[in-house]
Amino acid sequence: MIDRIRDTEYVTVTELLFAVLAGATGVAGSYAVAGYTRQFIVAPIDAQVVRLTPGSIVAFFITNIGEEGHLLHIALSFCLAAGLLGAIALLGMRVADRLTQSTLGIALAGGLAWGVTAAITGDPVLAIGAGAPVLIFTAIAVAPTADTDHNPARRRAIASALAFVGVAAGIGRLTSEEPTQSTEADVSSEVEQQLQQAESQQLDITGDVPGLVSEIGEFYNVDIAEFDPEVPSDDWSMTITGEVGEDVTVSYDELTSRETEHRYVTLRCVGEDLNGEKLDNAVWTGTPIKPLLDEADPEGECDCAMLRAEDDYFVQFPVEALEDAFLAWEMNGQPLPQSHGHPVRVLVPGHWGETNVKWLSEIELLDEEMDGYWEQRGWHGTGPVNTIAKLWSTTMLDGGTLELAGHAYAGTRGIERVEVSTDGGSTWQDAELSEPLPGDDVWRQWRYEFTPDGSHDVVVRAVDGEGTLQPEERSDSYPSGATGWVRKTVNMMDASG
Template sequence: MVGSRIQGARVRVRPWLPAVAVTLAAGLAAVAGSYLAVGRRPAFVVTTFDRLVLALSPDALIAFAITQLGTLGHQLAFLTAIGVACVTFGLVALPGVAVLLGNGPDLGALDRGRGRTVIGVLLGQALPSALAFGLTRSWPSALGAAAGVGIVLLVTAAAAALAAGTDRPLGSLARRRVLGSIGAAIGVSALAVLLHGTGEESFPSPFEIPEDARPAVRESLTRAKEQSFAVDGLEPLVSTDFYQVDIRNVDPDVDRAAWSLSITGAVAEEREYDFADLEAMELEDRFVTLRCVGDRLNGRQMDTALWSGVPVAALLEAAEPSGDRVILHGADGYYNEFPIDALRPGLLAYRMNGRPLPRAHGAPLRALVPGHWGEINVKWLTEIEVRDEDTIGYWEHRGWHGTGPVETVAKLWQTNYLGSGRYEVAGHAYAGTRGIEAVEVSTDGGDTWTEAELSEPLPGDDVWRQWRHEYGAGGRHEVIVRARDGNGDLQIPEKDGPKPDGATGWVSETVGPQ
């Protein structure tokens, strides 16, 4: 009796499974088709869903993702957005799927053969295409979505046609439809990934100096390479993998020819500059280190590059500001507010390591504010708004307070066993514009301290230094590192943060035989 009930339930459910499978496959193919057409650009249909997922995420969840998951948090959010987009586009394609599978309205004479296939495919393409265009205002993205759905539905129809006229059971026909639709969706997705990859930019090594680099850039990057410690596994003084933290997972794609920078608000004369105006100004090169306020105590969201651009001071002076606060606005909708005096010694960078500024790092222009947390170094900069009153910034609305100077930190990033009981520990230390005077290492849990070897300082007031220390020890032991800034002040020992205003504490690690 029970067995017959279960079998009856299976019979009732089973007819829906092909429709569900084809619908989800159509949704995946629509998203993949859009990606195939435009890549990971604002016109990609997932962009809107990504914004929605981030907007609906509680602040506590976002803080957890930043502080505990790092870049993995962004990846999970983006995967969630992709999943929501696939389901949404699948539901929109459902009327076409229903017609194709014979579950739609009675089409009379068309309820056989090619007529049903044509109606189903066209309906299945039209609705997702309209949704894609409504979300992105991009015809390539809309046509890509339509093509993806069309391929799935045509393959589904072809799979059914191959089984027509045979004495195969209905279950076999359903399986053919499901396998055909899933295979087609996977094929479109694989092609999109093959052509565009993950959509994240790959950057050449900073020491692969471009042939057209100015002599000053070539000299600076060569100097950074020569001054870097030859510690196995330790990143050099100019980062080979620069961290990236943004409010969204799809970066703006700003047209440099149409872009401009405005200086507005409490100024004697509002100013506007296009890219040619900036290029006509004297170019300045600076080594600058950036650290994210959400960086964990021994995290990896701290990096250095050679940036080239124009000093902020000249542009501000021309506008004659009367306010004491500024808000920097980015093309991605991000903004942050802080004292104007912090911005005055800053740099507006449009080149990085001798090359044009990458899109992922704010092209065509980004701000670099000396010694302050990364959150106020706004990317895709479009406006400098001067104000004479305080304003709550983007992250301050979410409980962060990272607009001040960075905390001093020594990172323990590399541990190497050299043999014969000898160990090498190494890392980077940073204290903003205060500079690093010393890094001290304890290999006995803090009972005694020894000064580590420091790399020669690079030019600049806002640059990290490498440190390394070699010693002998038997068995497992605790290594602790701490930094002393250029003012002679020791790094804060108490562990705290990162939220709300940056991580503090001494980094420790147990070292020795496993």
């Protein structure tokens, strides 16, 4: 009798074990039916974690850990989801134990797990994927044989849970495949000409350096959360609102029927390292944004605009910065992939990549400035990009010379030349540059070849189209983007060949 009272007052090891199994399998079940989408129970929890994380902590992880930092908030979100479902299972076990009503406890755990998941994800049907495993493992936990010492049922339960998680992971990967909008489409002749022009103008670089147009699958990708919004083209619309003469709403079909342009536009991430590789270029198809702004604000009295996205991201711009902005719906002749903002994103020439809002839903014209998402977290990334020359390749050639190569970018200022020093900055030589592609916001390749003699302290720097030399002083990416000359010690034996 004393043992029974103790068991009803305290959580047993068995109950904790099965609560953990229920939580893990509940998350796995949700993944199996929803995939890596916003209907997966972890997705809305992750969005809330991102939203509530203080800006100082975000800045610390970006600066000190880099792109792997996002794995920490994903791991935390998984743990929170599993903990929530496990706690629900534990509640069902305690109800069953205290009231000696196993059926009631099992039903409570399964029903509550389903209801909470449905409320979090907004999808009652897919929420069954989380509710069913919680119900099953709660039922196993309250079975009469579950709490017997050295019970083989425990081992079978653990083995079953691990097997379920493995199978669910495989099914979930299939469920997570890109929607059909990302499939290959015929490339227009205009885009094909631009792709061919970029290929013909790229330098003959032996080392591993991207061409003048990046492959879609290799184009860098950074978002505030892990799970991308799913917005079908037929359901998309964008509204210009706020301090306007009249709200203007445009659908996808209306937008794509407007004047169409194909532009080379380069994007660079404000949070990347000085010599990082979050810098890419593509041919984007879309339409200028200015005619839409003129329709909404005929008086032109607003000084700034807040751009909002389906993932709750928001960025403020001076209206004048949007004069040459672009609403894009294709990338290298293909419909925008979901991860790059399908169906419509913004491209603002010369500004950091984080300002080029994906999954655009609203432009709000304002009569006074407001902080955007990253400004609220201490960043100043809405200004023009910093000039940079990247050193991405050091390759020993057959003739005994060493090839240095990379890309240079200065936003709408363009690149006039790239200078290379092989003696730590004492002397400088001009690098070979690719011919500039048409457009106001495009990178250029550079290449330099010399005969090495032992170890060399290589330094590269760029001069922008206005004749301004790239600043030498180094700074971290936080809060306004990394600056400085890229330096690398090159040894003949270490160079690739």
